[in-house]
Amino acid sequence: xxxxxxxxxxxxxxxxxxxxxxxxxxxxxxxxxxxxxxxxxxxxxxxxxxxxxxxxxxxxxxxxxxxxxxxxxxxxxxxxxxxxxxxxxxxxxxxxxxxxxxxxxxxxxxxxxxxxxxxxxxxxxxxxxxxxxxxxxxxxxxxxxxxxxxxxxxxxxxxxxxxxxxxxxxxxxxxxxxxxxxxxxxxxxxxxxxxxxxxxxxxxxxxxxxxxxxxxxxxxxxxxxxxxxxxxxxxxxxxxxxxxxxxxxxxxxxxxxxxxxxxxxxxxxxxxxxxxxxxxxxxxxxxxxxxxxxxxxxxxxxxxxx
Numbered sequence: 001x002x003x004x005x006x007x008x009x010x011x012x013x014x015x016x017x018x019x020x021x022x023x024x025x026x027x028x029x030x031x032x033x034x035x036x037x038x039x040x041x042x043x044x045x046x047x048x049x050x051x052x053x054x055x056x057x058x059x060x061x062x063x064x065x066x067x068x069x070x071x072x073x074x075x076x077x078x079x080x081x082x083x084x085x086x087x088x089x090x091x092x093x094x095x096x097x098x099x100x101x102x103x104x105x106x107x108x109x110x111x112x113x114x115x116x117x118x119x120x121x122x123x124x125x126x127x128x129x130x131x132x133x134x135x136x137x138x139x140x141x142x143x144x145x146x147x148x149x150x151x152x153x154x155x156x157x158x159x160x161x162x163x164x165x166x167x168x169x170x171x172x173x174x175x176x177x178x179x180x181x182x183x184x185x186x187x188x189x190x191x192x193x194x195x196x197x198x199x200x201x202x203x204x205x206x207x208x209x210x211x212x213x214x215x216x217x218x219x220x221x222x223x224x225x226x227x228x229x230x231x232x233x234x235x236x237x238x239x240x241x242x243x244x245x246x247x248x249x250x251x252x253x254x255x256x257x258x259x260x261x262x263x264x265x266x267x268x269x270x271x272x273x274x275x276x277x278x279x280x281x282x283x284x285x286x287x288x289x290x291x292x293x294x295x296x297x298x299x300x301x302x303x304x305x306x
Contacts, residue, residue, distance in 0.1 A: 138177060186237040
């Protein structure tokens, strides 16, 4: 698994699964035990990738989010290495350092090494280790925050508190490692989205992510949340509620950041720099909200994510 905007990056399988794997909404790794790939296998994959890196063709088209990620980092598509899978930054400092040394030896054009991480994956490394990893090229980490509401964090069993997230992201900010955070509309359920958006914006306003990525909740039947939905203890938010939630979130964000809702789960793409593009984004969302409210039957977006 990798972020959409890393679709043209060099992919190296460093781990499989997720070290936490307890989130109530996620089914991605329910059948996968977290494991770290053998280091020799990782080295061989890096060597092989290095033989093809210079022949990677320049993409004919880049979506707005990918273009921003690449341009703001000063990188081309083949100058980035993404470590798979859902939580590669959970690896030890020693292993991450060795992987970086191999990458720079066999793929010398690499400028950025990136990965998904949890808040706890950051916590397990000292500030000195984080700074050394930054010097080795680790950057643009994808932090799975999902929400800034303490109640929703507890409900989804994310494995960290709001204070934990603030402390660890501030530690990242004391290095040169950029990071993005994630928000999921609909996660709080019907009737609770506005509160979740307001509380999450308050959280985001206390940190400095270079990007906020937004997706929309998909209910998987083989999850704790899916079971709650099946038994009527969780009510799914409508498409209108999700759009209204996103509008409230954007309206309450005060920091300078890039907002992107181009995920396949989102009913409409919403992309722009904040605060520069805020009025445009809000105006576009107001138009969509008005259109949805005028419909006799509320549409249901079929996400069909696997």
